[in-house]
Amino acid sequence: xxxxxxxxxxxxxxxxxxxxxxxxxxxxxxxxxxxxxxxxxxxxxxxxxxxxxxxxxxxxxxxxxxxxxxxxxxxxxxxxxxxxxxxxxxxxxxxxxxxxxxxxxxxxxxxxxxxxxxxxxxxxxxxxxxxxxxxxxxxxxxxxxxxxxxxxxxxxxxxxxxxxxxxxxxxxxxxxxxxxxxxxxxxxxxxxxxxxxxxxxxxxxxxxxxxxxxxxxxxxxxxxxxxxxxxxxxxxxxxxxxxxxxxxxxxxxxxxxxxxxxxxxxxxxxxxxxxxxxxxxxxxxxxxxxxxxxxxxxxxxxxxxxxxxxxxxxxxxxxxx
Numbered sequence: 001x002x003x004x005x006x007x008x009x010x011x012x013x014x015x016x017x018x019x020x021x022x023x024x025x026x027x028x029x030x031x032x033x034x035x036x037x038x039x040x041x042x043x044x045x046x047x048x049x050x051x052x053x054x055x056x057x058x059x060x061x062x063x064x065x066x067x068x069x070x071x072x073x074x075x076x077x078x079x080x081x082x083x084x085x086x087x088x089x090x091x092x093x094x095x096x097x098x099x100x101x102x103x104x105x106x107x108x109x110x111x112x113x114x115x116x117x118x119x120x121x122x123x124x125x126x127x128x129x130x131x132x133x134x135x136x137x138x139x140x141x142x143x144x145x146x147x148x149x150x151x152x153x154x155x156x157x158x159x160x161x162x163x164x165x166x167x168x169x170x171x172x173x174x175x176x177x178x179x180x181x182x183x184x185x186x187x188x189x190x191x192x193x194x195x196x197x198x199x200x201x202x203x204x205x206x207x208x209x210x211x212x213x214x215x216x217x218x219x220x221x222x223x224x225x226x227x228x229x230x231x232x233x234x235x236x237x238x239x240x241x242x243x244x245x246x247x248x249x250x251x252x253x254x255x256x257x258x259x260x261x262x263x264x265x266x267x268x269x270x271x272x273x274x275x276x277x278x279x280x281x282x283x284x285x286x287x288x289x290x291x292x293x294x295x296x297x298x299x300x301x302x303x304x305x306x307x308x309x310x311x312x313x314x315x316x317x318x319x320x321x
Contacts, residue, residue: 008307012300016293021068023292027283028064071289081286085278090286093275098294100170101271105260107187108194116199120206121238127211135203143200147259151193151266158189165189168268190267197259198252205248210241246306253302257295 055061071081080090123135142150159167166186171178213219214237222232264273272291279287 008300008304012297015300016296017072019292019296020072020289021065023288024064024068024071024285027285027288028067067285068289071286075290080290083275083279083284083287085282085284085287086275090290093287094272094290094294097270097272097275100269101260101264101273104187104190104194104264104269104271105256107191108198108260109256111191111195112198112202115195116202117206117238117242119199119203121210121233123203123207124210124214124237124241125233127207132207136207139200139203142196145197147193147197147262148266150196151190151263154189154193155266168266170270186267186269190263190269193267194256194259194263197263198256201248201252202245205245206241209243209245210237213237213241216240249302249306253299254295257298 052061074081078091080094082088083090083093086093119135119139123132126132155167158165165188166172168186168190170186171182172185210233214233218240219232219237260271261273261276263269264271265277272294275287276291278284279291
């Protein structure tokens with residue numbers, strides 16, 4: 001297991017390098033002017049000489065390869081640079097925002113796994129029945145709904161119409177104090193919306209995998225031995241059926257990140273969504289590169305975790321193969 005994880009982590013190094021280099025190249029080719037974005041409305045009346053001087057101060061007048069190399073060598077020393085869009089060090093921006101995004105994504109993913117497994121198993125137990133059709137049909141409908149639309153609908157229903165949950169942000173109205181209670185109340189709605197956006201694929205895969213496992217000979221043999229249906233379903237079919245699903249968890253990390261960005265924007269959650277949008281529109285090279293590295297690393301770690309979980313759950317899978 002350790003050797004396989006080490007090989008995968010070493011292979012991730014050139015991937016991260018290529019991705020960050022690509023970000024600098026794409027940003028340099030974009031039509032956005034970082035000097036104009038940094039100056040804001042004052043840049044509309046600024047002279048070309050002033051903009052050129054500002055561009056030189058920002059380092060945006062240098063070739064993309066030189067900018068990337070300077071950023072990379074500084075990042076290896078622990079200096080991620082200064083965000084021109086947010087006027088703060090990149091490390092400070094990430095420290096302030098990343099934890100909230102991880103909290104939102106982690107809670108939503110846990111809800112997705114628990115609810116998706118339960119619904120998938122219930123649907124697989126009586127495939128073709130009324131409950132199966134209800135769960136499957138609801139999953140397809142939910143899969144077609146964009147996360148931001150689900151978020152707006154949830155705000156209208158639970159915040160505006162029923163008034164049982166806050167509409168967004170992190171603190172209560174008229175208060176700037178962040179308390180565990182306020183965080184919990186404000187987390188419920190965005191976490192459920194993000195979980196709902198990720199739920200359909202998990203439900204459908206669990207339903208298919210567990211349904212196929214119920215038709216396999218080992219499960220039929222367990223039933224023939226007189227084991228209880230719940231034991232057969234959870235102890236045999238679910239364990240066997242979840243193995244293919246584990247390999248898909250890592251591949252869904254990009255969709256989880258994209259959905260989290262949309263949900264954070266709708267609910268004004270203080271995560272990395274706002275920083276990502278502002279970095280992209282302002283061509284903020286250091287912040288764009290750092291956010292891209294984090295997203296790419298999350299995808300690579302997700303795939304690695306899925307492989308490790310698959311190997312642990314199924315001893316027949318060799319880690320060194």
